[in-house]
Amino acid sequence: MTAIDFTGFFERLARDSGEVILPFFRSHLGVEDKSAPGAPRGFDPVTEADRAAETVLRRLIGATFPDHGIIGEEFGTINPGADYVWVLDPIDGTRSFISGVPMWGTLIGLMHHGVPAYGVMNQPYTSERFRGDGHSASLTHADNPPRPLHSRRCATLAEATLMTTSPYLFGDEERPLYKGVEAEARLVRYGCDCYAYCMLASGHVDLVIESGLQPYDIVALIPIVEGAGGKVTNWQGGPAASGGNIVASGDASLHEQVLKRLNR
Amino acid sequence: MTAIDFTGFFERLARDSGEVILPFFRSHLGVEDKSAPGAPRGFDPVTEADRAAETVLRRLIGATFPDHGIIGEEFGTINPGADYVWVLDPIDGTRSFISGVPMWGTLIGLMHHGVPAYGVMNQPYTSERFRGDGHSASLTHADNPPRPLHSRRCATLAEATLMTTSPYLFGDEERPLYKGVEAEARLVRYGCDCYAYCMLASGHVDLVIESGLQPYDIVALIPIVEGAGGKVTNWQGGPAASGGNIVASGDASLHEQVLKRLNR
Numbered sequence: 001m002t003a004i005d006f007t008g009f010f011e012r013l014a015r016d017s018g019e020v021i022l023p024f025f026r027s028h029l030g031v032e033d034k035s036a037p038g039a040p041r042g043f044d045p046v047t048e049a050d051r052a053a054e055t056v057l058r059r060l061i062g063a064t065f066p067d068h069g070i071i072g073e074e075f076g077t078i079n080p081g082a083d084y085v086w087v088l089d090p091i092d093g094t095r096s097f098i099s100g101v102p103m104w105g106t107l108i109g110l111m112h113h114g115v116p117a118y119g120v121m122n123q124p125y126t127s128e129r130f131r132g133d134g135h136s137a138s139l140t141h142a143d144n145p146p147r148p149l150h151s152r153r154c155a156t157l158a159e160a161t162l163m164t165t166s167p168y169l170f171g172d173e174e175r176p177l178y179k180g181v182e183a184e185a186r187l188v189r190y191g192c193d194c195y196a197y198c199m200l201a202s203g204h205v206d207l208v209i210e211s212g213l214q215p216y217d218i219v220a221l222i223p224i225v226e227g228a229g230g231k232v233t234n235w236q237g238g239p240a241a242s243g244g245n246i247v248a249s250g251d252a253s254l255h256e257q258v259l260k261r262l263n264r
Numbered sequence: 265m266t267a268i269d270f271t272g273f274f275e276r277l278a279r280d281s282g283e284v285i286l287p288f289f290r291s292h293l294g295v296e297d298k299s300a301p302g303a304p305r306g307f308d309p310v311t312e313a314d315r316a317a318e319t320v321l322r323r324l325i326g327a328t329f330p331d332h333g334i335i336g337e338e339f340g341t342i343n344p345g346a347d348y349v350w351v352l353d354p355i356d357g358t359r360s361f362i363s364g365v366p367m368w369g370t371l372i373g374l375m376h377h378g379v380p381a382y383g384v385m386n387q388p389y390t391s392e393r394f395r396g397d398g399h400s401a402s403l404t405h406a407d408n409p410p411r412p413l414h415s416r417r418c419a420t421l422a423e424a425t426l427m428t429t430s431p432y433l434f435g436d437e438e439r440p441l442y443k444g445v446e447a448e449a450r451l452v453r454y455g456c457d458c459y460a461y462c463m464l465a466s467g468h469v470d471l472v473i474e475s476g477l478q479p480y481d482i483v484a485l486i487p488i489v490e491g492a493g494g495k496v497t498n499w500q501g502g503p504a505a506s507g508g509n510i511v512a513s514g515d516a517s518l519h520e521q522v523l524k525r526l527n528r
Contacts, residue, residue, distance in 0.1 A: 026468060099425055099453050100468030102390060103367070126366060126390050161363055166454075189363050190430075190454040204290060204364030 006110060010120050010131065013060055017053040017090060017106050018124030024049035025125055026100050049097070050074055053090035053106060061086050073216045085111045087219035092121075093193035102126050105194045109220030116241050119220035121194050130198045132227030137201050151230035151250030152203035157257060160206035161187040163196035174211045174235075174245060177262050181209060197221040197248055201228035206250050207258060213243040221248075231255040235262045270374060274384050274395065277324055281317040281354060281370050282388030288313035289389055290364050313361070314338055317354035317370060325350050337480045349375045351483035356385075357457035366390050369458045373484030380505050383484035385458050394462045396491030401465050415494035415514030416467035421521060424470035425451040427460035438475045438499075438509060441526050445473060461485040461512055465492035470514050471522060477507040485512075495519040499526045 054074040061070060069085035071077045079085070086109070091097050093104030105121040105128075121130040127142040130149070137149040154160050162185040170178050182188055185207065192199070194217075199205040201224045210217075219241050222232045225248050235245040237259050247262065249255035318338045325334060333349035335341045343349070350373070355361050357368030369385040385394040391406040394413070401413040418424050426449040434442050446452055449471065456463070458481075463469040465488045474481075482496070483505050489496045489512050499509040501523050511526065513519035 026466065095451060095453065098468070099427070099451070100463040100466055101367070101453065101456060101459065103365070163363070187359060187363070189359065189365065191456075192365060195365065199364040202290065202364055204362070 006118055009064065010108060010110075010118065011129075013057055013108050014106065014120050014122035014129055016060060017057050017108070018122055020053045020056050021049045021091065021106065022124045024052070025097065025102075050091045050094065054088055057086075057088050057090065057108065071215055071219075073214070083113060085114075087111060087116075087216050089194075089214075089216040089220070092217060093195065096191065096193065101191075103192050103195045105130075105198070107194055107216065107220035109216075109223070111219060111241065114241070116219045116222040119223040121198050121220060121224060123195075128198075130201065130224050132201065132224030134223040134226045137224045137227030139198075139202065149201045149224070149228040150203055151201055151225070151228045152206065154206040154249075154251045154254050157181065157184045157207075157254065157261075158186060160185045160254060161189065161204070162207040162209065163189045163192050163199065163205050164209050165193050165196070166190055170211045177235075177264065178209055178211070180264070181207075181258055181261050194221060197225055197232075200230055200248055200250050201225050203228075203250065206254060208248040209246070209258070209262075211245045213246050215241060215243045218243055218246055233259070235259065270382055273328065274372060274374075274382065275393075277321055277372050278370065278384050278386035278393055280324060281321050281372070282386055284317045284320050285313045285355065285370065286388045288316070289361065289366075314355045314358065318352055321350075321352050321354065321372065335479055335483075337478070347377060349378075351375060351380075351480050353458075353478075353480040353484070356481060357459065360455065360457065365455075367456050367459045369394075369462070371458055371480065371484035373480075373487070375483060375505065378505070380483045380486040383487040385462050385484060385488060387459075392462075394465065394488050396465065396488030398487040398490045401488045401491035403462075403466065413465045413488070413492040414467055415465055415489070415492045416470065418470040418513075418515045418518050421445065421448045421471075421518065421525075422450060424449045424518060425453065425468070426471040426473065427453045427456050427463065427469050428473050429457050429460070430454055434475045441499075441528065442473055442475070444528070445471075445522060445525050458485060461489055461496075464494055464512055464514050465489050467492075467514065470518060472512040473510070473522070473526075475509045477510050479505060479507045482507055482510055497523070499523065 051074050054072050069079035069082035072088040089107040092107045096103040102125045105123045109119040118133045129140045138146040140146045196208045225232045230250045232240045232248040315338050318336050333343035333346035336352040353371040356371045360367040366389045369387045373383040382397045393404045402410040404410045460472045486496045494514045496504045496512040
């Protein structure tokens with residue numbers, strides 16, 4: 001990864017944000033609707049936990065690395081031209097969160113000269129922490145020792161398990177292209193957000209296809225997927241760090257096949 | 265519940281089956297395709313873990329209550345006319361299981377004179393155990409003390425969070441009725457299987473609508489949902505224990521509204 005070893009600092013960020021978020025999970029908080037009128041499903045909740053956790057993360061980063069940049073879901077961007085830029089989504093999967101389902105996670109990514117260099121997905125309720133640096137990836141669950149992660153081979157779409165957050169999130173242009181891939185996949189699962197990419201890195205899922213992502217939805221996940229041997233690009237095969245339409249594959253040849261279909 | 269206190273025995277069944285299943289979760293086992301050709305999505309996996317766990321459950325029940333009946337997903341029915349009949353699904357949510365996602369659970373139900381009297385949903389990976397006896401329900405997570413469960417009020421469909429396993433599992437007759445309800449719900453989540461009913465009992469979700477369930481998919485969940493204050497019936501408003509088309513609601517008045525819509 002980078003010249004500086006951020007490993008211990010990442011663990012601290014994950015632990016401290018998890019401690020802030022966990023008391024809010026499955027409590028009965030008011031949920032605020034921040035979506036624009038006419039947005040798909042009209043409902044993009046954000047909880048107090050989101051803000052409390054991002055505040056903690058920003059405070060820790062600002063105190064430790066005052067010259068670093070930060071891009072966060074809740075409180076915007078500071079110093080985006082810095083050598084190191086942190087990319088934060090305190091609760092990716094807010095719809096799961098407010099439904100009591102633990103398919104959400106805290107995404108903490110670090111870009112170095114514009115390239116995703118290190119990422120953590122922390123799930124404090126299930127006590128799972130996925131990490132990657134683009135060269136290797138690992139998972140810690142509860143008190144077990146870290147387990148290295150490897151994506152799996154999958155030669156054809158007909159053998160693939162596909163995940164996406166919701167089939168309703170694709171735009172009119174993307175939907176038929178996505179649907180064409182979905183129709184040929186062996187198994188399709190919805191509703192997993194960041195968890196889908198972590199399952200791909202773990203070798204349980206072969207393909208994640210999404211649209212309309214923000215950088216904070218994907219930057220932390222790229223070093224995890226790539227560290228496990230997978231690929232993440234936009235639908236044109238270019239860098240994924242800016243978000244938009246994203247495809248991740250555990251197998252490079254499957255990735256090529258799917259890119260062709262998404263660009264018909 | 266019933267005259268005999270089965271509480272301790274349920275805990276033993278949950279613990280022992282969880283110990284059998286857990287080593288199989290996220291291991292790379294062969295998955296067998298037991299679905300009939302032309303079945304929806306063509307893929308109904310069953311793992312070795314399913315069979316190993318049901319074997320353990322049947323052995324324990326047979327040794328302790330040899331005159332009780334058993335209905336199980338994997339190994340069929342014995343003595344279904346007994347006063348007490350156990351209804352077992354060792355892994356409800358096999359599609360989640362093989363995708364590495366912890367949205368599955370072991371369902372252990374007990375019917376007394378044909379009525380669901382006690383049920384447990386055990387999730388050994390997240391260390392969650394939901395229980396109910398039709399009068400009360402509780403959740404234990406990890407080492408925390410049991411927490412009583414209460415479903416929440418939800419006056420109208422427009423305020424409701426709805427869960428279903430997959431919008432593709434409904435038959436041609438049921439799909440438009442389901443879709444009519446889905447279109448008016450506030451938030452829809454897919455892919456949760458038994459977890460959906462437990463989130464409803466926990467007051468995070470208002471509505472679960474499914475079709476084509478087997479008795480072992482639902483019997484254990486009925487005393488949990490009803491114990492938390494919710495309702496579970498078939499789409500006609502009759503008893504749910506035989507499976508089929510099922511609707512569960514956290515709020516009795518919402519339940520009536522939804523039944524009307526499903527019977528248009």
